[in-house]
Amino acid sequence: MTTTTPPDTAYVNCPKCGESITVSIPERDTELRIRSTVAAFGDHTKVACSNDHPFWVYYC
Numbered sequence: 001m002t003t004t005t006p007p008d009t010a011y012v013n014c015p016k017c018g019e020s021i022t023v024s025i026p027e028r029d030t031e032l033r034i035r036s037t038v039a040a041f042g043d044h045t046k047v048a049c050s051n052d053h054p055f056w057v058y059y060c
């Protein structure tokens with residue numbers, strides 16, 4: 001029997017203005033890297049702060 005756990009969340013800071021944003025991460029204790037440009041590798045999610053600064057969060 002498989003149980004599904006809800007995704008964990010982590011706080012990241014916008015690289016431009018430093019605003020704290022909550023993002024969903026695939027698993028607990030995942031090391032996150034913040035990038036202001038998209039890279040061609042790795043699992044990632046795109047987020048934006050309330051000041052409309054897009055950035056990417058990569059899971060290591």
Ligand SMILES: [Zn+2]
Binds near residue numbers: 016050052
């Ligand atoms: Zn920002």
